[in-house]
Amino acid sequence: MSLGCAGRYTEPPATVLLCLTVLTLFLSCTRVISWRPWPNTVANGSDPLFGNSKKYEGSSEFIHLKYHMGPVLTANITVHTIWYGTWQREQKKIIREFINSISAVHSRHPSVSEWWKTVRLYTDQTDGNVSGTVRLGSEKNDRFYSHGKTLTRLSIQSVIKSAVTAKTKPLPINPKSGLYLLLTSDDVYVQDFCRQVCGFHYFTFPSIVGYTLPYAWVGNSAKLCPGVCAYPFAVPNYIPGLKPLKSPNGDVGVDGMISVIGHEIAELASNPLVNAWYAGQDPSFPVEIADLCEGIYGTGGGGSYTGQLLDGHDGATYNMNGIRRRFLVQWLWNHMLNYCTGPNALDQ
DSSP: TTTTTTTTOOOSSSSHHHHHHHHHOOOOOOOEEEHHHOOSSSSSOOOTTTTTOOOOOOTSSSSOEOOOOOOOOOSSSSEEEESSSOOHHHHHHHHHHHHHHTOOOOOOSSSSSHHHHHHHBBBTTTBBBBBBEEEEEEEEEEEOOOSSSSEHHHHHHHHHHHHHOOOOOOOOTTTTEEEEEEOOOOEEEEEBTTTTTTTEEEEEOOOTTSOOOEEEEOOOOOTTTTHHSTTTTOOOTSSSSSSOOOOOOOOOHHHHHHHHHHHHHHHHOOOOTTEEEEEESTTOOOOOTTTTTTOSSSSOOOOTOOOEEEOTTTTTTEEOOOSSSSSOOEEEEETTTTTEOOTTTTOO
């Protein structure tokens, strides 16, 4: 029970090996305005991953999500992407398809577009819902690491400034419905990457960029910390015997990025200027709609159990379908039901 099975099973495990087997198959974790799927240290409590965390499906004791009167993205959402560093063509295809799948309503159930229905429940002061249309916009390639291979949070805004003010093919300025997604390759280190975050979102400062633009950064952890940011497709070295799951698209780093990208886009849509939907009293450290479902990827998830996942015929693990590909993406907080929901829970 001390290995994290407490509270999840009515029958005690026969051996420690059984618990490790359950963890191997179903584990996963999360966190944002900064986000990481695996905690740095063992928290206090019986669960070695979450301690006494109560952020799980069905919990309402911990949750006090409120609307703070700020805007949500009600207009059709356009994601403008900055590819910073060296990216392979196939890696870009995986990420592009995930974003395109958000509005692909004819994808096979359970689908990415069904997952987005939870985000659409969030409204602004006029009762306007978050848009159901999310599409790829313009892209900018920064193959030569114009701001170096080590970035701070402020220098990330400088990268965005370079992209929107470039002399040739600058990214369009679209503060009301544009999201700016900065993706760094596996040889780029960003401040706090791997130690505290795998991605984060905020808005740009006019003093740096010239405009207030909602943006997110997500890094490829394949070389730096796959066991931290690409879990469960890679596992931490400090847990011996835990085997990684097979990634659905054959790229551990990029498949790990997908859930972080989904996390950030969902929170940008519902809290783009950090004054709309969040829990907590301090807007500098908001707990948002994806944070509230940390580690939950399927029905029954909570503590260190991810919930029910799907296994493909090729042995890959996923929980939702895109246009042609499969993805593993965490669930989101449904403020109407007061628990986490995903594509296979909305019709229950």
